[in-house]
Amino acid sequence: MSKPVHIQKLFLYSYEIPLKTSIFIRGVPFDVKKGLLIHFEDFETNRFWGELSFLPPTEEKIKNAIEWLEKYHDYLLGEQNVPLSGLPPELKFAIESAVDCSGLRDDKISETTLKMNALLAGSFNEIIEGAKLKNKLGYSVFKIKLGEYSLTKAIDLVIRVREIIARDAGIVLDLNRQWELNQTLNFVEHILDKGILYIEDPVETLEELMTYLKVSPVKAGIDEFLERWNLQLESIYKEFSEKLVFVVKPSIVYGTDTWKNFLDSKSCGKVVTSAWETGVGLRGLLKIILRNQMKIQFVGLDTYSYFKYDIVDPVFPITGPQISIKTVQEKFSVDIEKLSLIKSW
Secondary structure, three states: OOOOOOEEEEEEEEEEEEEEEEEEEOOEEEEEEEEEEEEEEEOOOOEEEEEEEOOOOOHHHHHHHHHHHHHHHHHOEOOOOOOHHHOOHHHHHHHHHHHOOOOOOHHHOOOOEEEEOEEEOOOHHHHHHHHHHHHHOOOOEEEEEOOOOOHHHHHHHHHHHHHHOOOOOEEEEEOOOOOOHHHHHHHHHHHOOOOEEEEEOOOOOHHHHHHHHHHOOOOEEEOHHHHOOOHHHHHHHHHHHHHEEEEEOHHHHOOOHHHHHHHHOOOOEEEEEOOOOOHHHHHHHHHHHHHOOOOOOEEEOHHHHHEOOOOEEOOOOOOOOEEEHHHHHOOOEEOHHHOEEEEEO
């Protein structure tokens, strides 16, 4: 971290935020975002907020995180540097993103802006209407979540979106590892001329991913595959790095082998995306990008537009296809009344 952090007090909260529409993630309906916030004070009475964000199914993940903190909270308290090496990835991200850049000079934070992709998810009509709206806002990359759709409907959706958006806009397709290899390859034949940048998690297994990369002309984005780095994934990475795009959720893999390979890779495409964080976690994500001086193609933060409301004021400033890195300096407050206190130490 940028400087030592000595935690004196620690508070753990939970939150629930309804979404504007129901979205499926690997067959699980997702219409309420649940997660945890940690609020801690150091010995100089500085206060920090960090977020532990989880994707569905979330109940067991939240339960495990609470149990970990109840058992090991003493590990975080005291007049020592926070020992990040022993923490779960979500907690590493929550703590480091909360405090990182807190002492960074203004001249270290440039006017750099990051390109954002538009997220198109939900029902067929919601995706079409979302494409119309976000095309008017000037987005140049559109990500369509297709994992729940049949081959025929997915092809139709891609064709319809292509007709709506600008000619030079790129399309990313996300299958969430829900399609078998033959279905995906059949799909690729029908959408080759539609300006597809890559297909995220195009098949179910690593064995199928290997075959996909050998025969498909469309790059593969890997997201869910990255949650656990193993020898098979290492082999795929070494052989097909130029056909891969790392789609990394820092709040899920921070400090892991995946994170290290993501930072070190010079041949893979790189995209940083959210795990449906609130304005707390999204600000933290920008801090992580800044601290590591990441060179990425774009960021996937448009999940935020699907929240009915947020727990922070001001809301995270997403109003178009770019976000300023200077957002990390913006002060914000958390609406405690929208949270539930779990425990304090």
